[in-house]
Amino acid sequence: MEDNKKDEPGSSWKEPEKRVDSSWKEQVEREKTVEQTKERRPRADTGPEPTGGPEPAHELPPAELAPFVASIGAQAMMGLGLIPDPVSGEKRLNLEQARYLIDVLSMLQEKTEGNLTEEEAQVLKNTLYDLKMTFVRVMNTQTQQDQQG
Numbered sequence: 001m002e003d004n005k006k007d008e009p010g011s012s013w014k015e016p017e018k019r020v021d022s023s024w025k026e027q028v029e030r031e032k033t034v035e036q037t038k039e040r041r042p043r044a045d046t047g048p049e050p051t052g053g054p055e056p057a058h059e060l061p062p063a064e065l066a067p068f069v070a071s072i073g074a075q076a077m078m079g080l081g082l083i084p085d086p087v088s089g090e091k092r093l094n095l096e097q098a099r100y101l102i103d104v105l106s107m108l109q110e111k112t113e114g115n116l117t118e119e120e121a122q123v124l125k126n127t128l129y130d131l132k133m134t135f136v137r138v139m140n141t142q143t144q145q146d147q148q149g
Helices: 002-007 023-040 065-079 095-111 118-148
Strands: none
Touching (some): 065 118, 095 118
16 A cells, blocks of 8 residues: 555655745735725815715615616706706706717617616616607707797
């Protein structure tokens, strides 16, 4: 049995040295130290928080397509002058913005074709249909007002 050679007296077989590479541990410690230093440093005062206040205490929902489409759709509705701007509270007509956001959703529909769940595809399709029909209605109303005024 060759497995027992190491046990034989006078055998030249030596058990190999065990080498432990602990350099990765040192690297992790260095990275932790750098991160802790960054956390302790005071932030430069760059004005108010981007959201207008401190971060919410609750966790953000998972990133999903339907809320994203709804968000883009709401921005397009603002551009169509149908819902007020959340900051100013005013309704403003910006057809260029609305057209752009409708185009973004159309591009998203094209690029994700065949990769969406039925529900996601339906949300995108319905949102686009509603926005396009509303855009045409607002354009017609705007044209009539321009002709009358």
